[in-house]
Amino acid sequence: xxxxxxxxxxxxxxxxxxxxxxxxxxxxxxxxxxxxxxxxxxxxxxxxxxxxxxxxxxxxxxxxxxxxxxxxxxxxxxxxxxxxxxxxxxxxxxxxxxxxxxxxxxxxxxxxxxxxxxxxxxxxxxxxxxxxxxxxxxxxxxxxxxxxxxxxxxxxxxxxxxxxxxxxxxxxxxxxxxxxxxxxxxxxxxxxxxxxxxxxxxxxxxxxxxxxxxxxxxxxxxxxxxxxxxxxxxxxxxxxxxxxxxxxxxxxxx
Amino acid sequence: xxxxxxxxxxxxxxxxxxxxxxxxxxxxxxxxxxxxxxxxxxxxxxxxxxxxxxxxxxxxxxxxxxxxxxxxxxxxxxxxxxxxxxxxxxxxxxxxxxxxxxxxxxxxxxxxxxxxxxxxxxxxxxxxxxxxxxxxxxxxxxxxxxxxxxxxxxxxxxxxxxxxxxxxxxxxxxxxxxxxxxxxxxxxxxxxxxxxxxxxxxxxxxxxxxxxxxxxxxxxxxxxxxxxxxxxxxxxxxxxxxxxxxxxxxxxxxxxxxxxxxxxxxxxxxxxxxxxxxxxxxxxxxxxxxxxxxxxxxxxxxxxxxxxxxxxxxxxxxxxxxxxxxxxxxx
Numbered sequence: 001x002x003x004x005x006x007x008x009x010x011x012x013x014x015x016x017x018x019x020x021x022x023x024x025x026x027x028x029x030x031x032x033x034x035x036x037x038x039x040x041x042x043x044x045x046x047x048x049x050x051x052x053x054x055x056x057x058x059x060x061x062x063x064x065x066x067x068x069x070x071x072x073x074x075x076x077x078x079x080x081x082x083x084x085x086x087x088x089x090x091x092x093x094x095x096x097x098x099x100x101x102x103x104x105x106x107x108x109x110x111x112x113x114x115x116x117x118x119x120x121x122x123x124x125x126x127x128x129x130x131x132x133x134x135x136x137x138x139x140x141x142x143x144x145x146x147x148x149x150x151x152x153x154x155x156x157x158x159x160x161x162x163x164x165x166x167x168x169x170x171x172x173x174x175x176x177x178x179x180x181x182x183x184x185x186x187x188x189x190x191x192x193x194x195x196x197x198x199x200x201x202x203x204x205x206x207x208x209x210x211x212x213x214x215x216x217x218x219x220x221x222x223x224x225x226x227x228x229x230x231x232x233x234x235x236x237x238x239x240x241x242x243x244x245x246x247x248x249x250x251x252x253x254x
Numbered sequence: 255x256x257x258x259x260x261x262x263x264x265x266x267x268x269x270x271x272x273x274x275x276x277x278x279x280x281x282x283x284x285x286x287x288x289x290x291x292x293x294x295x296x297x298x299x300x301x302x303x304x305x306x307x308x309x310x311x312x313x314x315x316x317x318x319x320x321x322x323x324x325x326x327x328x329x330x331x332x333x334x335x336x337x338x339x340x341x342x343x344x345x346x347x348x349x350x351x352x353x354x355x356x357x358x359x360x361x362x363x364x365x366x367x368x369x370x371x372x373x374x375x376x377x378x379x380x381x382x383x384x385x386x387x388x389x390x391x392x393x394x395x396x397x398x399x400x401x402x403x404x405x406x407x408x409x410x411x412x413x414x415x416x417x418x419x420x421x422x423x424x425x426x427x428x429x430x431x432x433x434x435x436x437x438x439x440x441x442x443x444x445x446x447x448x449x450x451x452x453x454x455x456x457x458x459x460x461x462x463x464x465x466x467x468x469x470x471x472x473x474x475x476x477x478x479x480x481x482x483x484x485x486x487x488x489x490x491x492x493x494x495x496x497x498x499x500x501x502x503x504x505x506x507x508x509x510x511x512x513x514x515x516x517x518x519x520x521x522x523x524x525x526x527x528x529x530x531x532x533x534x535x536x537x538x539x540x541x542x543x544x545x546x547x548x549x550x551x552x553x554x555x556x557x558x559x560x561x562x563x564x565x566x567x568x569x570x571x572x573x574x575x576x577x578x579x580x581x582x583x584x585x
Contacts, residue, residue, distance in 0.1 A: 026335075029323030029342055030555060033563020035316060035353070038346035046339045053332045070331050094566050150576060151569025158565065244330035244388055253445040254330040254388070254438075 006182035007120065008062050009082065010189060012072070013179075013226055014111075015055035016083035019073060020234070021104060022048035023241055024091060033094055040140060044101070047133040054126045074245040078234045085225040086169040088234045095148055095158035099166050102141040103203070107173040109138045110198040114190030123188055142206045149210025160212055167214070171221025174199050179226070256314030256378040256402060258470040259542070260307040262481040263299045284486050289415035292358040300485050303478075304414050305359050306375075307487060309366040312352035313377035315345045317370075317552050321385040321394065330388060337434055338391060344427045351423070355416040371557040373544060382546030383464050386457075389442060389450070393457035395435015397465040397503070403428050404499045405469070413486035436506065443510050455512050462514045466530075467538045469496040475535075500528050 001009075025045035032038045056069035067075075086104055091097045112134050115127035148159035176184070176192035183189025200217065207214045224230065244254070270278055276295050283290065290296055319342050326342060329335035353363045369375035380398050385391070406428065409421045439457075442450040470476060470492040482488035490498075500519075507514060518531035540546065 023327060026323075026326045026339060029326055030316070030319040031323075031559045033559065033566040035346060035350050037563075037566075038316070038319065039343060039350065042339055042343040042346060046336065046343060049332065049336055049339065053336070056332070073332060074330070094563060147570045147573040148566070151572040152565065154565050155569030155572070240327050243328050248447065248449060250447050251330075251450055253441050254334055254450075 001178065001182065003182065003186050004062060006179050006186070007123075007188065008059055009179045010183050011055050011059040011062070011123075013082040013084075015052045015059060015072070016081050017087050017104070017108075018048040018052035018055065020081070020083045020237060021087035021101075022046075022052060023237055024087065024089075024100075025097075027091060028097070044137050044140070047130075047137065051126070051130045051133065054130070058122050058126065070245070074242045078230050078238055079228040081225075081228065081230065081234060081238070083225050083230075083234075084169070084172050085222060085231055086166065086173065088225070088231055088237060089166060089169065090233060093158060093162075095155070095162040096165060098141060098144045098148060099159060099162035101137070102145050102206070103166060103170050103173065105134065105138040105141045106199050106202045106206075107195075109134045110195055110202075111190055114195070115188070118189075119187035145206055145212070146210045149207070149212040156211065159210070163207070163212055163214060167219060168222045170203075170215075171219075172223040172225060175221070175223060177226060256318075256405075256468075257307045257310040258376065258379060258468070259476065260303055260310065260478055260482065260487075262303045262478040262485075264478075264481045267481060267484055281484075284413045284484075287411075287413075287486075289418060290413050291415045299481070300487070301359050303482060303485070303487060304417065305356055305361045305366070307482075308352055308356040308359075308417055309361065309369075310376050310378070312349050312356060313367075313370045313375060314381065315349035315352060317377045317381045317556060318398075319345050320552055320555055321381055321383070321548075322391065324385045325388060325391050328388070329391070334391075334438070341395070341431050341434070344431070348420075348424050348427070351420050355420045358416045367560060371553060371560065373553065376542065377552075378468055379538065379541045379546065380461075380464050380468050381552060382541050382549045383461065384548050386460065387453045389439060389453035389457035390461065392435045392438030392442070392454065393461045395431050396439060396506070397435075397458070397461050398468070399428050399432040399435060400503060401465050401468045401499050403432060404495050404502070408489040408495070411486075411489055436510075439510055439512075443512065454510070458507070458512050459515045462516070463533060463537075464541075466496055466500070466533055467541075469493075469499065471535065471538070497527055500530055504528055 022045045025041050025048070028038075028041050030038070032041050052073075053069055056072050060068050060072055063072075084104070084107075086100060089096070089100055109131070112127045112131040115123055116131055118124045118127065145159060148155040150156070174192075174196040180189055180192050184191055203214055222231075245251070268277070270281065273281060277297055280290070280294075280296055280300075283294075290300075322338060322342050322345075326335065326338045329338050353366075356366065357363060366375060370377065380401075385394065403425060406421050406425050410418055410425060412418045412421065439454050442454050446454075473479060473491045473493045476492055479488060479491060483491070504514075504519070516531045518529060520529055522529045541549065544550070
């Protein structure tokens, strides 16, 4: 694996995770628990898909096989998607949506914060804009975790159940593989050890304030998204998302 | 135009002589184009009519997100997806903004939303039609937002200050949505495949008449219009607005190279307007009563979102109360 191959792979991970979470959030259109939340959820979704587009455009330039950002989004099958398993999990109830967002946001924030200093200028530029958005996302999801955790008995139970349900997908956020290591060595990606510490530090801190318990670091973890082995959900997400370009392959403009 | 057939509660118009001094003072202000503000005295009927109209408008923004939500997950390019998401976000914003304008009149947002869920409050009939292909996202922007703008541009001069100011801001964003919607259709008509062009025509065929119905019944069938016009809540009649919309839309339709399903549509040189066929009023009243293609689904979806979200809102309230208590204890 050359450094450029690792970078392409890494960019697709960032892009795909943003894209799939943005897609999941847009499923909530008209279905959020309050009008204010309609606005906030769509705002986050919009940021994520916008960030995804920036990463895809850079990835497409590096891959340089004639595919543009749209082709990467709409014409790759699930096994070529590199998103974290966390983001493809269904919206379910709002506690699950919130916990998913929070776990992701903590990872996203620290990752982007580190990428701002990447030796690759393009990565640093995209991250600099994205980290501002991610900072807001994290503040928002942390606040909701606290409100639910330290709100009513019912909300506490729901968000605790959601934490328990999704805990098995958190390992993938903080367990580095060859690509992550290569990116760190190249001065692009975050220090995996540091990222792990930061992630657990923040998650434990917010959970404590929210009167919630978190799982063990060495609990069994479901991983595979980064190498294209996904949960059953992703195929359905793509079936919806890619419907038009797949159904009308001759269409060159929309 | 997201408000149709708003009840005013008046059977006939009062003359200035019949009015109380307060009423007369109010009416003279309205006649002089002085904006009525929340703290000003206003007739009860004026207040209630405005609450009904603004809440209908707000509900329409929120319910109107659903037909678009049907396609936002299937938008065919990143650009179109981002545009549609931004449009939906704007609509949620309009909804919030309008609910706030409504609350300046002493109405309660939750109560008004409850009326919507109980089937007692209306929203624009257009959102009871399904969005069946991607071109609907273009046609909704072009025709539905287009029809809304025709009405709302006039409503910028409506007599109630907070509503008028809300309209100024909303109109800017709606115009943007309309151009975007038209561009979706234009791109497909110019550079699309035959299948895409067929989608565009199909969308227009289905949405044309429902878009015309957005302006409400004929003036002589619109018993509440007269009072609303005197109060300057409404500034132009339903038929006038419908004609304006048709006159400005048909050239755009021709530029697209599409048609509308109305054999009677033709330019009338003498009138200087387009003539057009009769709307299927039975369909209009059926949809208003609840018997449209998607009425049940739209209301059920909104009700479910708010009902199932109750625990989330309760959590926020409980948390805020605890925080306050802690702050007081610490102080």
